[in-house]
Amino acid sequence: MSGLYVEGNWNSYAVYRKEVRVSKFHPDESRALDCMDRMNKEERSRDRNCMCCRTVFRSEGNHNRLCNGCRTRNFDPAFLSGSAVVI
Numbered sequence: 001m002s003g004l005y006v007e008g009n010w011n012s013y014a015v016y017r018k019e020v021r022v023s024k025f026h027p028d029e030s031r032a033l034d035c036m037d038r039m040n041k042e043e044r045s046r047d048r049n050c051m052c053c054r055t056v057f058r059s060e061g062n063h064n065r066l067c068n069g070c071r072t073r074n075f076d077p078a079f080l081s082g083s084a085v086v087i
């Protein structure tokens with residue numbers, strides 16, 4: 001896991017990692033948790049080469065190996081009918 005956690009008192013909550021604050025202070029815990037979710041997502045996402053066309057794109061994680069263009073193309077009728085070439 002990312003090691004992020006939320007800590008705070010009655011009116012200021014923030015995201016921490018190893019006791020170092022890594023977000024700004026939030027007035028309530030739910031906002032701090034939202035912030036942590038976003039940071040976790042950011043961390044998992046990275047630039048990858050598309051498995052299909054080698055374009056560099058922003059991947060959301062290991063499951064996400066095709067750029068948006070190729071992902072959309074997968075739903076193309078030509079692809080589904082088998083006339084498109086899969087590398």
Ligand SMILES: [Zn+2]
Binds near residue numbers: 069070
């Ligand atoms: Zn692609």
